[in-house]
Amino acid sequence: MGFVDFEGRRYERRDGESVLDALLRCGVEVSHSCKAGSCGACMMRATGGAVPEKAQAGLKDTWKARGYFLSCACTPDGDLAVATAEADTQTPARVVDLELVSGDVMRVRLRCEGEFDFRAGQYLTLRTAAGVARSYSIASLPEDGVVELHVRLLAGGRMSEWLRSEARAGDGVAVQGPAGDCFYLPGDVEQPLLLAGTGTGLAPLYGIVRDALRSGHRGPVRLFHGALRVEGLYLREELRRLAALHENFEYVAAVLAGEGPDVEVGEMDGVILRRIPDLKGWRGYVCGDPPLVQKLKKKLFLSGMAMRDIHADAFLPPAA
Amino acid sequence: MSTLFEQLGGAAAVEAAVDSFYRKVLVDDRVSHFFDGVDMDRQRDKQKAFLTMAFGGPHNYTGKDMRVGHAHLVARGLNDSHVDAIIELLGATLRELGVSEDLIGQVAAIAESTRNDVLGR
Ligand SMILES: Cc1cc2nc3c(=O)[nH]c(=O)nc-3n(C[C@H](O)[C@H](O)[C@H](O)COP(=O)(O)OP(=O)(O)OC[C@H]3O[C@@H](n4cnc5c(N)ncnc54)[C@H](O)[C@@H]3O)c2cc1C
Ligand code: FES
Numbered sequence: 001m002g003f004v005d006f007e008g009r010r011y012e013r014r015d016g017e018s019v020l021d022a023l024l025r026c027g028v029e030v031s032h033s034c035k036a037g038s039c040g041a042c043m044m045r046a047t048g049g050a051v052p053e054k055a056q057a058g059l060k061d062t063w064k065a066r067g068y069f070l071s072c073a074c075t076p077d078g079d080l081a082v083a084t085a086e087a088d089t090q091t092p093a094r095v096v097d098l099e100l101v102s103g104d105v106m107r108v109r110l111r112c113e114g115e116f117d118f119r120a121g122q123y124l125t126l127r128t129a130a131g132v133a134r135s136y137s138i139a140s141l142p143e144d145g146v147v148e149l150h151v152r153l154l155a156g157g158r159m160s161e162w163l164r165s166e167a168r169a170g171d172g173v174a175v176q177g178p179a180g181d182c183f184y185l186p187g188d189v190e191q192p193l194l195l196a197g198t199g200t201g202l203a204p205l206y207g208i209v210r211d212a213l214r215s216g217h218r219g220p221v222r223l224f225h226g227a228l229r230v231e232g233l234y235l236r237e238e239l240r241r242l243a244a245l246h247e248n249f250e251y252v253a254a255v256l257a258g259e260g261p262d263v264e265v266g267e268m269d270g271v272i273l274r275r276i277p278d279l280k281g282w283r284g285y286v287c288g289d290p291p292l293v294q295k296l297k298k299k300l301f302l303s304g305m306a307m308r309d310i311h312a313d314a315f316l317p318p319a320a
Numbered sequence: 321m322s323t324l325f326e327q328l329g330g331a332a333a334v335e336a337a338v339d340s341f342y343r344k345v346l347v348d349d350r351v352s353h354f355f356d357g358v359d360m361d362r363q364r365d366k367q368k369a370f371l372t373m374a375f376g377g378p379h380n381y382t383g384k385d386m387r388v389g390h391a392h393l394v395a396r397g398l399n400d401s402h403v404d405a406i407i408e409l410l411g412a413t414l415r416e417l418g419v420s421e422d423l424i425g426q427v428a429a430i431a432e433s434t435r436n437d438v439l440g441r
Contacts, residue, residue: 298360307361
């Protein structure tokens with residue numbers, strides 16, 4: 001057992017319990033999402049006591065030095081005094097516009113009102129004024145001047161409902177991060193690239209494709225976007241245009257059911273492997289629905305892609 | 321006299337072997353079900369740690385770690401036949417990389433020495 005001091009009060013922390021879980025159990029509101037040390041939503045700052053190294057994994061060095069840590073990943077040996085992560089880890093931003101690009105996908109564009117360095121394909125934590133924090137992948141490039149996100153609107157979802165019913169252009173939000181290693185790596189411009197995702201898994205892939213093409217990537221770049229039905233596909237015109245402009249870029253849309261012009265029907269892995277049976281030497285990016293990401297990673301690996309060449313972001317829902 | 325680990329090529333040999341070994345494990349019907357649904361990146365790290373140990377390299381596994389680490393698999397039916405399969409796949413991986421039968425035998429012997437701990441006996 002140990003103690004966590006927070007805003008002038010002392011809370012008991014049970015053995016093996018994270019700082020986040022202890023505070024939540026005691027009824028303290030701390031924003032959080034993944035509870036797995038990846039999204040950054042639960043970041044706090046230590047003002048006394050020792051933070052285990054694991055609780056700072058992946059944070060910027062400058063933040064580590066100031067005592068910031070992820071409270072969901074922090075199970076200290078002794079007592080800890082903590083404070084909320086002040087605004088300096090967050091960048092204020094404003095909603096530029098909101099647009100439904102398919103039945104349930106909303107394109108959200110933000111303008112940051114401060115420094116926010118990112119690579120297309122990484123993810124950030126979006127925070128509303130009411131304190132809801134969720135991870136979203138970045139579909140735009142830094143030089144676009146806006147941060148573009150694609151959000152699948154879930155019925156009853158907290159962020160989804162806010163975006164659907166309340167959010168307006170001009171609203172203030174905050175972004176935090178970015179994190180993740182799903183981004184284009186310059187260096188080997190000849191390496192063939194495979195990008196695959198379903199639903200809003202397209203967001204990071206779209207960013208990575210544009211980053212690669214803009215960086216003068218010369219090897220083949222193949223993007224596979226899947227949806228249940230044709231209505232779930234989006235950005236089709238933009239992607240076709242990109243394919244017309246770049247000889248080495250191919251865009252393949254696939255659906256599980258139904259049919260349409262230029263649309264393959266079938267499971268994503270089958271569609272990919274029919275076209276590219278041997279993936280030795282390829283670099284892969286896989287994003288979206290967690291079970292699909294898991295399955296694709298395995299299929300790509302078994303078809304010859306090296307594990308270190310596979311970059312994946314599973315869009316895990318927040319932990320209960 | 322160089323160590324087994326050095327003769328095999330050290331960390332580079334582990335890196336060269338790990339993907340191939342892991343692929344074999346994932347498609348072998350005798351053992352693949354033990355690997356369903358696990359995080360692949362973490363699993364690959366574990367495979368690397370295992371190969372490093374089996375190659376005679378530096379490691380800090382204890383018999384107790386082996387027991388604790390495999391107890392959930394033993395509960396799911398892990399037995400001698402599965403250990404046999406893993407040692408066989410390990411040998412096949414090394415053979416593909418052109419390692420001599422003598423060195424393969426030494427690696428198999430190290431893997432064999434963990435059998436009782438892995439099976440919790
Ligand atoms: C690294 C990362 C990147 C992500 N990138 C994106 C992205 O680019 N675009 C995007 O749309 N989402 C992305 N997500 C998911 C996103 O963070 C939210 O989980 C999602 O938008 C739901 O938030 P919400 O507040 O609307 O719903 P919540 O209020 O969190 O959930 C409402 C209900 O829906 C359930 N639920 C949550 N997710 C799903 C799901 N996928 N399918 C079915 N039911 C679900 C919950 O269990 C809950 O019952 C990402 C997640 C991670 C971890
Ligand atoms: S990093 Fe702690 S909740 Fe996501």
